[in-house]
Amino acid sequence: MRRETEMQAQQQWAAQPPAPPAATDRVAQLTALADLKAQGLLTDAEFATEKARVLGS
Template sequence: MGLIRGVARTAVIAGTATAVSNRVSRRQAGRWANQEQEQAAQQQQAAQAAAQQQAAQQQASQQQSGGMDAKIEQLKQLADLKAQGVLTDAEFEAQKSRLLGS
């Protein structure tokens, strides 16, 4: 009877150890999965922020180049008015300085 009792006791201990080990493994796997999800979310947010910043820079660049094109066109119009005699040299220089902001 002692042998059966020893074998049964060993089986219970082994079963308990297996159950505990499985529970710990599942809990740890859940923690790792949560960490991976958090890291993926952070990377996605960083990528979105970078894309927004790049879009803002492109828009600012386009606005600056668009503003320069408009200034060039206005300078051409001023030069035409000066060539036609509508503007004097002083008026042309004043308008050019105002336009170029210097």
Template sequence: MPGLLRGIARTAVISGTATAVSNRVSRRQAGRWAEQDSARALAYQQPAAQPAAPQPAAPAQSAAASPPDDAMTTRIEQLRQLADLKAQGVLTEEEFAAQKSRLLG
């Protein structure tokens, strides 16, 4: 009988330890996911607020003239950021298309 109780007690201790470790790992992983979600949300909000500022006032250019190189570089960089957000799954296809047409239009 003492051997049986010892075996049951040992199993209970091992099971409790495994449960505690599993719970701790789950909490840490949930914390990491929450950090990633907040970083993605922040990255999603920032590009939406920034595009208003980089539009320089063009001094009397004709409609056929191409935009300056700085403006083109800025647009290309913004398109790359949008593509990265889409690749990460932050933007849907529709949101990406709307943002892209707003940048290019």
């Protein structure tokens, strides 16, 4: 019974799609920030601050 449960757990885990990479989210955030800056809604300093936050540096 235990082996059957373990096999079911492995099958469920294997069937789950992989999580999207975090880099994709960062790219989207940076693109949004660049758009805001291009529209004049963010200053250079604000853009730099937010960019550093998104990149974790």
